[in-house]
Amino acid sequence: MLQPVRPLAAIRAPLARPVLPLATAFVLIASLAWAQAETRPAAESAVAAVLRWAPLIFGGFLFNVLVSVLSMALGTALGFPLGLLLMARARIPHATGWALTQFFRNAPWLVLLFYVMFLLPFELHIGGLTIPLPSWAKAVLGLSLPVAANVAELVRGALQSIPEPQWSAARGLAFGPLQTIRLVILPQAIRRMLPPWMNLYAILTMATTLISIVGIQDGLTITRAAIASDARPELMLPLYLFLLLLFFVYCYPIARATLVLEQRLQVRG
Amino acid sequence: MAHELGPPVVVLREVTKCFGNLTVLSGISFTVRRGETVCIIGPSGSGKSTLLRCIDGLAPVTAGSITVAGREVNDPKLDHRALRRDVGIVFQQYNLFPHRTALDNIMMAPVHVLRQDRAQVEKRARELLAKVRLTDKAGAYPGELSGGQQQRVAIARALAMNPKVMLFDEVTAALDPETKKEVLVTVQELAAEGMTCILVTHEMGFARRVADHVYFTDGGVIVEDGPPAQVLEAPREPRTRDFLDKVL
Numbered sequence: 001m002l003q004p005v006r007p008l009a010a011i012r013a014p015l016a017r018p019v020l021p022l023a024t025a026f027v028l029i030a031s032l033a034w035a036q037a038e039t040r041p042a043a044e045s046a047v048a049a050v051l052r053w054a055p056l057i058f059g060g061f062l063f064n065v066l067v068s069v070l071s072m073a074l075g076t077a078l079g080f081p082l083g084l085l086l087m088a089r090a091r092i093p094h095a096t097g098w099a100l101t102q103f104f105r106n107a108p109w110l111v112l113l114f115y116v117m118f119l120l121p122f123e124l125h126i127g128g129l130t131i132p133l134p135s136w137a138k139a140v141l142g143l144s145l146p147v148a149a150n151v152a153e154l155v156r157g158a159l160q161s162i163p164e165p166q167w168s169a170a171r172g173l174a175f176g177p178l179q180t181i182r183l184v185i186l187p188q189a190i191r192r193m194l195p196p197w198m199n200l201y202a203i204l205t206m207a208t209t210l211i212s213i214v215g216i217q218d219g220l221t222i223t224r225a226a227i228a229s230d231a232r233p234e235l236m237l238p239l240y241l242f243l244l245l246l247f248f249v250y251c252y253p254i255a256r257a258t259l260v261l262e263q264r265l266q267v268r269g
Numbered sequence: 270m271a272h273e274l275g276p277p278v279v280v281l282r283e284v285t286k287c288f289g290n291l292t293v294l295s296g297i298s299f300t301v302r303r304g305e306t307v308c309i310i311g312p313s314g315s316g317k318s319t320l321l322r323c324i325d326g327l328a329p330v331t332a333g334s335i336t337v338a339g340r341e342v343n344d345p346k347l348d349h350r351a352l353r354r355d356v357g358i359v360f361q362q363y364n365l366f367p368h369r370t371a372l373d374n375i376m377m378a379p380v381h382v383l384r385q386d387r388a389q390v391e392k393r394a395r396e397l398l399a400k401v402r403l404t405d406k407a408g409a410y411p412g413e414l415s416g417g418q419q420q421r422v423a424i425a426r427a428l429a430m431n432p433k434v435m436l437f438d439e440v441t442a443a444l445d446p447e448t449k450k451e452v453l454v455t456v457q458e459l460a461a462e463g464m465t466c467i468l469v470t471h472e473m474g475f476a477r478r479v480a481d482h483v484y485f486t487d488g489g490v491i492v493e494d495g496p497p498a499q500v501l502e503a504p505r506e507p508r509t510r511d512f513l514d515k516v517l
Contacts, residue, residue: 169364172325173378173430174353183381187368 020252024245031237038234050238053226057239060219061246067140067218068205075144075204076197079151084181086156097152104149110210116142117214139211147204154196158189195262202251202258219243274481275303278434278465279324284333286319286489293319295489296333301434301467306460308476308497309469311486312512317469318361320486321436324467325356338433354382357427361439363419365411371398371422372407375429383430390429397425401455417448421455434465441472473517477501485509 035046044052085097104112120138124131162185170180212220223243227236279301286294293316301307309317322328324335326342326349335342338355365374375394379385398404401421411419420440427435437456441449453475460466460479470476476483476497483500485493485508493506504510 165360165362165364166366168322168327169360169366171327171349172353172356172358172360173426174350174382175378176350179381183377184366188366191368 021248024241024248028238028241028245031241035234035238046235046238049230049232049235050242053223053239054242056222057219057226057243058246060217060222061243061250062219063136064208064211064218064220064247065205065250067136067143067208067211068201070140071143071147071208072201072204074140075147076151078144078148080155082148082152083155083159086152087159101149101152104145105153107146109143109146109207110213112145113139113142113210113214116145135214135216136211139214139216143204143208143211147200150200151197154193154200155189158193159185161192162188191265195258195265198254198258198261202254205251205254206247219246274305277301278303278305278338279467280334280336281324282334284320284323284335285331286316286323286328287331293489294323294330297486297489297491298333299484299491299494301465303433303465304463305481306466306479307468307482307484308480309467309484309486310471310473310476310512311484311492315486316489317486318438321358321438321467321469324434324436325358326352327358350382354430355433357430357432357435359420359423359427359435359437359440361442363411363416363423363443365419365423365426367411370408370410371403371414374411374422375426378426379429394425394429397428398422400428400458401425402451415448416444417451420444420448420452424452424455424459428459434467435459437466437468437470439469439471441470441475471516473501473513485512487512 032046032050038046082097082100085093086101088094088097117135117138120133120141122133122135124133159181166184166188167180170184175183209218209220212218212224215221220243223239227233227239277300281300282298284294284297285292297320299307309320311317319328323330324337324342326347330343333343337352340352340355341347342352365371366377369377372391372394375397376387376390379390379393380387395404395407398407401424403418403421403425406414406418406422411422414422424435424440440456441452444452449472453472456466456468457475457479466479468476468480480497483494483497484491485500485504485506487508493500493504493509500509501513504513
């Protein structure tokens with residue numbers, strides 16, 4: 001009897017999965033060993049030093065996650081109406097949406113961040129009210145602008161991917177334009193939007209380390225401070241790798257889930 | 270079909286429709302009375318589908334006038350949604366909403382557009398499903414239904430709005446011969462119940478059975494019209510004869 005030939009992908013897939021985290025862990029261990037070898041005899045061991053800093057770095061990383069969640073929420077909230085503007089048939093709303101989207105999509109994230117950080121005051125006076133604007137809030141706003149522009153493009157693309165007859169059928173049943181979008185088009189479009197939206201979130205999470213440049217205490221700032229305060233350059237590699245691993249462990253499952261979702265959508269057609 | 274015909278429901282006068290330089294309809298006039306079943310036949314690309322879209326206000330007419338239940342469709346101040354409450358349209362490709370079950374597809378418009386009571390709408394939707402012989406498919410998604418079943422859900426969905434006139438745009442063109450029949454039976458029953466129907470169709474045998482009046486269109490004009498026995502069996506115009514020779 002003939003044995004069915006296993007496709008190459010099926011052989012490679014179970015191997016590929018643990019390879020990346022294993023490799024990263026291996027490099028972390030190797031760098032720890034190297035740092036240990038470089039350590040002067042009287043000093044604290046490299047492993048102990050990394051463990052001492054780990055809770056602080058982890059706390060900083062959690063702040064990165066918080067900023068990413070808030071920026072994504074704000075960026076999505078801003079991006080949805082912007083995407084609807086891109087779909088508008090009237091010229092002025094369309095042109096406004098187009099200009100905003102193009103501007104924020106094609107500007108470097110860091111430059112946008114600088115602009116928002118330094119253009120906005122540290123507090124807002126509205127009437128008699130004083131609203132403090134802490135720098136983390138400004139950073140969230142700064143990161144949400146390019147996210148919004150990317151979400152707008154996702155929304156537009158997904159809405160346009162719904163075939164025209166769906167619009168005709170809804171109009172034929174006397175749905176208004178907003179009812180059509182809310183009840184017929186969006187529920188179908190959101191499914192298609194989800195994988196690229198998750199992908200954007202993973203990219204945003206990694207980009208949150210940009211806020212360390214504008215002076216916010218995130219995971220990267222704390223890691224740099226740790227290296228500087230110990231004055232031990234050999235700790236640089238293991239400490240940065242520890243931070244990398246935190247991001248990896250957080251973002252990799254998102255990337256996997258995105259792939260699975262994409263495949264499932266493809267099967268359904 | 271020998272039932273009493275009521276007052277005019279759909280009146281077209283000199284309707285012209287152009288897409289850029291292309292004239293799709295040039296001076297179409299006819300009247301459809303309440304309870305009447307009208308079939309429009311003719312070669313592909315003769316503007317038959319466009320005609321139906323114009324009656325439902327889905328495509329604006331270039332010139333002429335269309336009145337549906339006393340409402341002028343070519344009026345810039347027309348309330349399109351009010352017009353479409355009176356007109357049910359069924360498309361060749363069914364166009365069901367794939368993310369909703371058959372029952373939901375039927376209920377959506379009465380609930381959200383007419384703002385009717387959900388429980389009553391559901392009762393009526395189930396009656397409509399029974400009418401199109403799909404009682405057991407209420408919870409099925411469109412993707413789980415055959416083409417003929419989807420088309421019958423689409424008919425039930427249009428009927429749920431209690432329209433004054435039903436438009437059928439080549440509703441069996443995408444179906445295989447067996448499923449075609451179940452859809453045609455549904456349409457025939459509707460016509461027999463006295464629903465005003467305008468059908469664009471390539472099913473000549475079906476047109477012969479159900480139509481009160483047949484219009485043959487070619488090149489954007491009505492070439493010939495009359496009772497089905499006359500137009501389909503003893504056409505006067507050579508163009509009609511040519512066309513029937515090709516399709517029969």
